[in-house]
Amino acid sequence: MNKLRTDMLNIAIIPGTSRPQALNPQIVSWAKDQLAGREDVRAEVVDFADFDLPLLDEVIPAGANMYQSDHTKAWGAKLAEFDAFIFVTPEYNHSISGSLKNALDFVATEFNHKVAGIVNYGADKGVRAAEHLRHILANYKLAVVRDQASFSLFTDVADGTFAPTDVSAAPFASMLTDLVSWGEALKSVREDSASEEQAA
Structure with a gap:
């Protein structure tokens, strides 16, 4: 496993669905390009x-950090490598996808005292999925920055191709600014928490 650099903020971009032929990979790729x-x-x-x-x-329960299955251990170990996360979530039935919720339910402490940003999309820009996701992530002691990039299936997608308008894409920059500054600040929080655990 490659050791990640500690002088940079390591960000995981997490796709929000496992649905075949979804729009999600295009938006994930766009987010990474930013x-x-x-x-x-x-x-x-x-x-x-x-x-x-x-x-x-x-x-x-995941909070005990006593994983038994190899797939859980591998998923948790990968998430633990990162300082910050960007979730790219569609809105399904006024919420996030069942597959994303299931993946989140496997883990817990890997998210503690870290930061996340949200990119959401759907017929109504996916805002209800984003709000549900904020509630879920808060349970992990995961700080979620305020600004989010919200995209409409009607104005930011053309013939199945993701083509964001400038207005929709603009909040991504301020989201990223906060993600980086909060992420750097929370590194010290994790260090203090680890020191307290060792002293206990």
Whole structure:
């Protein structure tokens, strides 16, 4: 496993659905492109679909950090590498996808005292999915920045191709600014928390 640089903010971009032929990969790729060329961040797409997660099969709740299955251990270990996360979520039935919720239910402490940003999309720009996701992420002691990029299937997609308008895309920049500043600040919080645990 490659060791990530500690002088950069390591960001995982997490696709929000496992649905075949979804628009999601295009928006994930766009989000990663927005981070290209920056010297203060390192971005990697981390897809829960690559970890072959079944419907939640852990006997012990995730907060105990006593994973039994290899797929859970691998998923948790990968998330633990990162300082920050960008979730790219569609809106399904006024919420996030069931596959994303299932993936999140496997883990817990890997998100503690870190930061997240949200990119959401749907017929109504996916804003209800984003609000539901904020509630879920708060349970992980995961700070979510205020600004989010919200895209409409009617104005930001043309013939199945993601083509964001400037107005819709603009909030991504301010989201990223906060993501980086909060992410750097929270590194010290995690260090203090680790020191307290060792002293206990």
